[in-house]
Amino acid sequence: MRAILFCLLASPALADIPEAVQDHILPGYAAFARASDSLAAVGKTCDVRALQADFHLTYDAWMAVQHLHLGPGEDAGRALSVLYWPDPKGMGAKAQKALLAGDPAKLAPEAFAQQSVAARGLLALERLIWPADTLPADPCPLIAATTADLARVAHEIDTGWQDYARLLTTAAEPGNTAFLTRAEARQALFTQLATGLESLSDQRIGRPLGSFDAPHPDRAEARASGRSARNILLALQALRAFTATLTPDAPLTLAAFDKAIGQAQALADSDPVLDGIATPGGRLKLEILGQTVTAIRDLVLAEVAPEMDVGIGFNSADGD
Amino acid sequence: MRLFLTTALCTLALPALAVEKTEVVAHYADIGLATYSDALTTAQALQQAVAALVATPSEATLQAARDAWKAARVPYQQSEAFRFGNPVVDDWEGRVNSWPLDEGLIDYVEAGSALNEENAQAGLNVIATPKFVLSGAEVDATTITPDLIATRLHEAEGIEANVASGYHAVEFMLWGQDLNGTGPGAGARPWTDFSATDCTGGNCDRRAAYLVAATQLLVDDLTEMVGNWGPEGAARKVVTDDPTKGVMAILTGMGSLSYGELGGERMKLGLLLNDPEEEQDCFSDNTQNSHYYDGIGIRNVYTGAYTRVDGTVLQGPALADLVQAADPAVDAELRAKLDASVAALGAVKARAESGMAYDQMIEAGNAEGEALIMGAVDALVDQTKTIERAVTALGLDQIAFEGSDSLDNPDAIFQ
Numbered sequence: 001m002r003a004i005l006f007c008l009l010a011s012p013a014l015a016d017i018p019e020a021v022q023d024h025i026l027p028g029y030a031a032f033a034r035a036s037d038s039l040a041a042v043g044k045t046c047d048v049r050a051l052q053a054d055f056h057l058t059y060d061a062w063m064a065v066q067h068l069h070l071g072p073g074e075d076a077g078r079a080l081s082v083l084y085w086p087d088p089k090g091m092g093a094k095a096q097k098a099l100l101a102g103d104p105a106k107l108a109p110e111a112f113a114q115q116s117v118a119a120r121g122l123l124a125l126e127r128l129i130w131p132a133d134t135l136p137a138d139p140c141p142l143i144a145a146t147t148a149d150l151a152r153v154a155h156e157i158d159t160g161w162q163d164y165a166r167l168l169t170t171a172a173e174p175g176n177t178a179f180l181t182r183a184e185a186r187q188a189l190f191t192q193l194a195t196g197l198e199s200l201s202d203q204r205i206g207r208p209l210g211s212f213d214a215p216h217p218d219r220a221e222a223r224a225s226g227r228s229a230r231n232i233l234l235a236l237q238a239l240r241a242f243t244a245t246l247t248p249d250a251p252l253t254l255a256a257f258d259k260a261i262g263q264a265q266a267l268a269d270s271d272p273v274l275d276g277i278a279t280p281g282g283r284l285k286l287e288i289l290g291q292t293v294t295a296i297r298d299l300v301l302a303e304v305a306p307e308m309d310v311g312i313g314f315n316s317a318d319g320d
Numbered sequence: 321m322r323l324f325l326t327t328a329l330c331t332l333a334l335p336a337l338a339v340e341k342t343e344v345v346a347h348y349a350d351i352g353l354a355t356y357s358d359a360l361t362t363a364q365a366l367q368q369a370v371a372a373l374v375a376t377p378s379e380a381t382l383q384a385a386r387d388a389w390k391a392a393r394v395p396y397q398q399s400e401a402f403r404f405g406n407p408v409v410d411d412w413e414g415r416v417n418s419w420p421l422d423e424g425l426i427d428y429v430e431a432g433s434a435l436n437e438e439n440a441q442a443g444l445n446v447i448a449t450p451k452f453v454l455s456g457a458e459v460d461a462t463t464i465t466p467d468l469i470a471t472r473l474h475e476a477e478g479i480e481a482n483v484a485s486g487y488h489a490v491e492f493m494l495w496g497q498d499l500n501g502t503g504p505g506a507g508a509r510p511w512t513d514f515s516a517t518d519c520t521g522g523n524c525d526r527r528a529a530y531l532v533a534a535t536q537l538l539v540d541d542l543t544e545m546v547g548n549w550g551p552e553g554a555a556r557k558v559v560t561d562d563p564t565k566g567v568m569a570i571l572t573g574m575g576s577l578s579y580g581e582l583g584g585e586r587m588k589l590g591l592l593l594n595d596p597e598e599e600q601d602c603f604s605d606n607t608q609n610s611h612y613y614d615g616i617g618i619r620n621v622y623t624g625a626y627t628r629v630d631g632t633v634l635q636g637p638a639l640a641d642l643v644q645a646a647d648p649a650v651d652a653e654l655r656a657k658l659d660a661s662v663a664a665l666g667a668v669k670a671r672a673e674s675g676m677a678y679d680q681m682i683e684a685g686n687a688e689g690e691a692l693i694m695g696a697v698d699a700l701v702d703q704t705k706t707i708e709r710a711v712t713a714l715g716l717d718q719i720a721f722e723g724s725d726s727l728d729n730p731d732a733i734f735q
Contacts, residue, residue, distance in 0.1 A: 077592040088438045088481070091595055114684045117592040180709070187708065187717075211478060219438065311717035314575040314704050 016308060017185050019245040021165045028065035028238075029073075029158045035061040036147075036154035043147025046140035051129050051147075052225070058150070059122050059227060063234035067196030067242065070188055071167075072160025078153050080117040085221050086207060087118055093127060095119035100137045107145040109152065120149055123222065130224035183309060190305060191313035193242055197297040200235050204228075205290045208274050215283055220274045228273045232289070233264035243300070247307040253299045260292040339641040344624070345566035347636035349556040351626045352402050353549035355617070358395035358629040360542040363535075366392045366490070370535045374514055374528040382511040386494050390606055393487065395629055397610045398617035404581070405572030408548055408555040415474065415541050419600055421483035423492045425473070426530065428521055430499055439479045446473060446484075447526045464529040466537040485537050488601075493531040495603035502596045502683035504675075506605035568716050570639050574618050575707040578661070582614050583700035591693050596679040605679065608665075608672035611696070615665040618703075619658040639710075647713040654706045661699035668692050 039054040062082055065073070073079040084092060095116045099106055106112060112120070125146050128139045168188070171179035179185040208220040208228070220228035240257035243250060267274075267285055276282025305311065369388040373381040396417070403409045422442035424434030434443035444452060450462045454476050461468055473484035483489055496509030512520040514528045521527065548555035559566035590598035599607040620626045624638025644651040671692055672678055681689025711717050 077588065080589075080592055089436050091593060111685075116594045116684065118595075183712070184705075184708070214478065216438075311711070313708060314579045 016246050017168050017171065017182065017189065020189050020242065021168055024242050024245045025065065025068060026161060026165060028061075028068075029154075029161050032058070032061040032065060033151070033154040033158040036151040040147040040151035043144045046143055048129050051125075051143065055122070055125060055129060055225065056227070059222070059225075059231075060234060062122065063231055064238045064241075067199075067235065067239055068192050069195065070192060071164035072157045075160070076156075077117055078157055080121075081153055082121045082150065083123065084118045084121055085123055086203065086219065087123070088219075091116065092118035092124055096124060096127060096142065097136060100135060100139065100142055104141060107141050109145070109148060112145045112149050113152070120146060121153075122150070125150070126222060126225050132224065186308045187310045187313045189246060190308050190310045193239060193246065193300060193304065194297065194312055196235070196239050196242075197293060197300065200232065200239070201290055201293045201297065204232050204235060205286060205293065208277060209283070209286055209290060212283070215277045217274045217277050223273045226272050229264065229268040229271060233261065233268045236261050236264050236293075243304060247304055249307055250300075250304045253296060253303050256292065256296045256299050260289060260296060263289045263292060338645055339637045341563035341567055341642065342560075343637035344639055344642055345559045345563045345570070347624055347638070348566070348570055348621060349549060349559055350636065351620060351624070351634055352399070352555065353546065353553075354626055354628055354634050355395055355399040355402070355620075356542065356546045356549055359392065359399055360539070360546050362388070362392035362395055362629060363539050363542050367535045367539050370490075370531055373511075374532060377511050377514040377516075377528075379511050382494070382509075382514070386604065389487070389491060389494055390604065390609065393601070393606060393610055394613055396487065397613035398620060398626070400577055400581075400614050401573050401617035401621045402555070403573060404576035405569035406555055406558050408558055409545070412541070412545060412548075414480075415470070416486040416538060417488070418475075418480065418483040418486055419488045420481065420597060420602070421488055421492070422479075422481040423483075423489075423497065423603075425476070425482050426484060426489060426492060427496075427527065429497055433497065436481055439477075439481050441476055441479070441482055444476075447523050447530055450526075464526060464533050466533045466540060469530075469533055469537055485534055485541075487538065488603075489534050490531065490538060491601060491603045491606075493527070493534065498596065498603055498605065498679070500596075500679075502594070502679050502686075504677060504680060506677070507603040564716070567639065567642065567714065568711070570621055571707055571711050571714075571716070574621060575704050575711075577614060577618055578700045578707065579704040582611060583697045583704070587611065587693055587700075588697045591682050591690060591697075594682055594684040596682070598682065599678045602679065605672075605677045607678040608669040612662075612665045612669045615658075615662045615696075615700075619662055622654065622658060643710045643713055646715075647709075650706065650709045650713045654703065654710055657699070657703035657706050661696065661703050664696040664699040668696055 035054070035058040039051070039058045042050045042054050066079070066083060069079060087093075096119050099115065099119060106115065118124070125143065128135070128143050128146065131139070167176060167178045168185045170176050171182045171185035179188070204221055208216050208218075210216040210219070217223075221231055222228055236257060240254065240261065243253055243257065263285070267289060270276070271282055271285070274282075274286065277286050301312070366385065366388040369381070369385040373385045375381075400417075403413050422434065422436050422439050423429055424443040424445060425441050426445070427447045428445060429443070436442040441454065446452070446461055446464070450460070452459055452461065454472065459468075459472050461472075469484045469489075474482065476482040476484070492507075494509065495507030496513070498505070498507045500506075510520055512518045512524075514524055514531070516524060545555070547553055550556065559569050586600050596602065599605075601607045601610050622638065623640050624636050626634045628634065640651055640655065643654065668678070668681070671681070671688075676689060680686065681693055683689065
């Protein structure tokens with residue numbers, strides 16, 4: 001019966017788009033912009049201890065919205081300039097080395113905004129305030145430029161979303177060429193959820209997991225600052241919150257999220273940078289978490305998608 | 321089951337179609353066969369040019385081989401529209417078109433450039449090293465064969481950057497590293513790198529052997545794919561066994577190549593990283609052509625028209641006909657957007673031909689280059705939206721869920 005209704009009604013009576021925008025997306029970006037302001041203020045002082053504390057707060061705030069790859073975050077590569085990871089060829093470190101030793105004019109705001117995304121953002125800052133080796137020059141000017149640029153980008157996204165939110169919430173209204181139907185807007189949001197789970201599984205979990213014979217804790221995200229497992233936990237919490245705003249009726253999915261969040265919390269407490277995965281017992285924990293995330297993705301397709309009357313949609317991670 | 325019903329009912333609700341899905345997917349498979357057949361014949365021409373190069377190395381024979389490589393890219397890139405959505409193609413693709421590569425695995429590179437913290441073999445240099453250890457086992461590479469490349473070297477130690485086979489490995493053999501950064505100029509490998517009498521770069525006999533073997537392997541792999549699109553071929557069956565799924569595969573191929581792959585991974589990311597190695601044909605500076613023919617290929621499979629290498633045109637029942645019958649406005653919009661992306665990719669190609677190479681376009685601060693590339697990226701993203709509208713217009717938007725384990729047993733996770 002429900003199947004027939006889906007065909008006849010253009011959109012099921014669900015309050016999904018406004019909730020996701022008002023309760024999840026906009027507050028998330030606003031909090032990220034506030035955190036980045038504080039970080040930029042400390043960036044001018046170059047007080048490393050204070051920088052490290054604000055780095056964590058800003059990274060935490062980004063994790064609440066990092067799964068959103070549409071609109072102003074996607075435009076002009078802004079999201080990538082906040083977090084460029086993974087970087088297997090070390091392009092970020094290479095570009096930063098050139099900036100540290102090069103023309104200071106490149107650190108001026110407009111010139112710095114043109115630099116490679118690999119040399120900007122949170123992980124670029126991490127390499128400066130938790131340096132692996134002695135840095136070739138005084139990092140303070142580059143730290144100031146990096147934190148100021150991050151705050152600029154955060155505000156561009158926050159401001160841009162005021163308009164983009166309107167496009168989503170006025171889908172199907174005359175003059176809205178971005179979303180011709182409400183289903184298109186729901187589709188765009190649902191795709192973020194499905195892609196967010198896929199990227200969590202492939203990247204944050206899959207990269208360090210490697211294969212049984214060759215685990216790679218060294219490939220985990222944000223190891224220098226000790227955030228690898230925490231980021232997995234925060235990604236799950238953010239995706240759960242997002243799901244709850246998209247549909248009020250997805251009990252199986254939300255329960256699976258809770259299970260995964262419990263597993264991720266235990267991991268964050270016991271093995272913060274995933275060094276333990278080099279042992280069979282430690283590896284098993286991350287493997288089980290990975291399986292739970294895969295199961296959530298299946299559930300999202302089986303339970304959330306029909307509730308929202310959408311399919312998977314194309315996404316920016318469709319390539320290799 | 322519920323979702324399957326949704327699809328069936330929505331499909332039934334559509335008006336009667338002048339062109340049947342079965343005809344559309346059959347013609348689509350015919351275009352697949354023609355495109356891969358053209359990729360094969362142009363690769364065989366490349367193989368002949370490579371044979372001439374290693375038999376009598378000279379500036380002229382090297383240039384002829386390079387020209388043949390570029391010609392071989394034209395049909396192959398158009399075939400990329402067949403990749404996503406068809407596992408038979410997608411699982412095979414890594415053998416022939418992997419990129420980017422740690423080319424130091426294969427041959428000499430500039431000092432300090434063979435760096436990849438995740439790849440211990442980034443500087444292996446097989447051409448200079450007849451015996452070496454991979455994954456803890458000794459490899460005897462005294463004789464360089466297609467089998468050695470395919471089974472021992474390609475993706476060695478499970479690392480994707482260890483690209484030993486395919487177009488880009490051959491490209492590296494023919495051009496060498498492009499050491500001009502974001503300045504003008506492509507790779508400049510001298511013909512003497514293949515000369516027995518005036519050998520430069522060392523191990524010219526092994527270099528020639530590698531080039532010959534890698535080209536043979538490319539021909540073999542393409543031969544296999546031509547078979548996959550033949551009357552009983554596996555790739556053809558994927559799209560013809562269930563025409564509805566076949567139509568979805570056409571749309572998936574168009575959308576995934578437009579957005580995630582070409583618009584995203586290959587074009588936008590390169591621009592954001594400003595790294596000259598972030599162009600797909602980075603040794604030959606042929607990237608503008610490879611991107612352009614991707615765009616043409618996406619349009620081919622929508623309009624059901626393919627212009628073969630010999631100039632003949634294959635035309636028949638098309639996805640466009642199905643969309644036109646379901647929603648003429650969506651069809652008109654999609655046709656216009658496909659033309660717009662081809663035009664934008666054509667503008668990149670034209671500018672490269674008039675003197676600004678693709679790697680120069682992605683240099684930090686090159687506003688003209690950025691505008692050209694972003695023009696194409698925006699057009700590709702824009703057309704993806706309309707591809708999604710076509711999916712909806714055809715009532716296919718729930719198709720992808722079939723076969724999900726959790727659909728039949730959502731409680732599995734808690735067991």
